[in-house]
Amino acid sequence: MQSLGRHVLAELYGCKFEVLNDINRVEDIMVNAALEAGAEIREFVFHKFSPQGVSGVVVISESHLAIHTWPELGYAAVDVFTCGEKVDPWDACKYLESMFGANQMKASEVKRGIIALEDQRLVVNY
Template sequence: MNTLGRHILAEIYGCDEDILNDKNAIEKIMVDSALKSGAEVREVAFHKFSPQGVSGVVIISESHLTIHTWPELGYAAVDVFTCGDRINPWDACNYMTELFKAKNMTATEVKRGIFEEPVEVKAI
């Protein structure tokens, strides 16, 4: 089976509430996670909600990382989608889980763009 990409859907629990409510900290962690996985960061956009919570996206040449946090619950919903086989999305997901000081993470990997024939994917 040949795929265009891998998409990790992560449920991250027991995180540090202060980190999850800090827009600048979340942005740095997400960008650092992308870089640690070997991805090339293109753009970032993050928003702090009132009274709490942060949403954001890191656009990478290989696709994207997204997050929405519920600091009051110590919970973050994270997606890491990478195209091609050069980047391992689990590297980014595991690194951010560590930096959120999470107690637990469950995740599902979804194969995206399944083809019978080999497909060459090039980063933009």
């Protein structure tokens, strides 16, 4: 069985308020996380909420990185989805944990697009 991609869902706790609430810093950290993982960036968009919080996505050739922050709670929800063998989503997550100053990261990986070849037919398992 082979998968098309790896999707890491990460929860970062104890992050610095001033970092999570700064759209420019969040954008810079997310873009650099993609580069740290070896991804090729296509485009990115981020939005600052009032009174606080940032959401954004970095589109990469290999899929995407996305974030939503709750600065008042020191919390960020992140997902890093990569396809192919070249990019390691865990490298991006470790970078994010460090740069956001998290004191804890809970993360899990889901294999996406599990494909089996049976009788020369392509079968996708859901």
